[in-house]
Amino acid sequence: MSALEDRPWPDHSAEAVEADLVVGEALMKPLVAICSQDTELYLFLSHILAVDGFTSEPAGGVEDALELADERELQAVVLDCGPTSAIGSTICARLKGEPRTGDLPVIALIAPGAENQHLNLLKAGIDESFVRPIAPAKLLDCLRTKLALPKPGSNGIENGSWLCCGSLEMKPDAYRVRGNGHDIHLGPLEFNLLRQLLEAPGKVFTRDELIDAAWPDNIHIGARTVDVHISRIRKALKAASPGSVIRTVRSAGYSLEKPDG
Incomplete structure (x- = not known):
């Protein structure tokens, strides 16, 4: 018997193929x-x-x-x-x-x-x-x-318009944020907070208003938690869009600064 005849042949039975497909x-x-x-x-x-x-x-x-x-x-x-x-x-x-x-x-x-x-x-x-x-x-x-995965049934096509403030851009329906053309990755809470600020650049939002925009109604959130998430956004913006600044207004809240001019 030749060496080729000694070699075990792959199992192409229906059961084996189905098992391979399941594993894959x-x-x-x-x-x-x-x-x-x-x-x-x-x-x-x-x-x-x-x-x-x-x-x-x-x-x-x-x-x-x-x-x-x-x-x-x-x-x-x-x-x-x-x-x-x-x-x-x-x-x-x-x-x-x-x-x-x-x-x-x-x-x-x-x-x-x-x-x-x-x-x-x-x-x-x-x-x-x-x-x-x-x-x-x-x-x-x-x-x-x-994980930047499309929702079930989505064909990956992005619709809708961008929110912009200087070099900072957001496409809300696609959960996408860019700074100077570079993607900025944010968690859902940070995304919702930044969206609120981007919808009205220059406006000062209180912490309560930001909580209402980002968190479900049945969760109690303190002011300090808002500060932590704003700090995360600032860190992400500093790396990708240093010209975008979230201003702290003492005893009032936060505001996304409008670009000069």
Whole structure:
């Protein structure tokens, strides 16, 4: 028997082809790690992610998430924060401090009554946080925005007009921001805050007005949280559009300065 005859032939049966297609499709779907000790919550999240075209894996903690990042092309992390534990911000800080996962979007789900965790998560570098229960569409929209994925059924065509102030441009319906022609990547909260400022350059918006524009009605947000997000926007603008300045008006709020002339 020749060496060619000894070589095993590929399995082209219908079952094998279908299995290969399933594996290939799973590898193409964005992978999200779900860090949670709540089995029911994990099953719920994994189901809604699967329906919307994502794939997910459980991660009991940082080490599991890092292992996923090493073995698979991890795209994002959903972090379930317990009502009395500070471990959520600890996990977030560790993920943001690792080269493998530092650039990954980390989204926190905060238990009702534990909204005080929000500021600690912001300090740890969290990209977005929601108070449970959360509407599945809101989480999915957030993931798609963070990963620059089109919404289901979208053909990727951008419609609508740009909001402009000097070199700063925003296309609201496409969730796109540019400074001096360079894309600026913002989280949904920062995007909504900047949109409010861009719709009326020069106008001073109070913190309460900015909260109404960016946060859901059922979440209590303090003035300090607005300051943290404005600081994030300023940092992004300084890198891509240094001529765009958000002015602090003492005891009043914030304003996007109009360009000279």
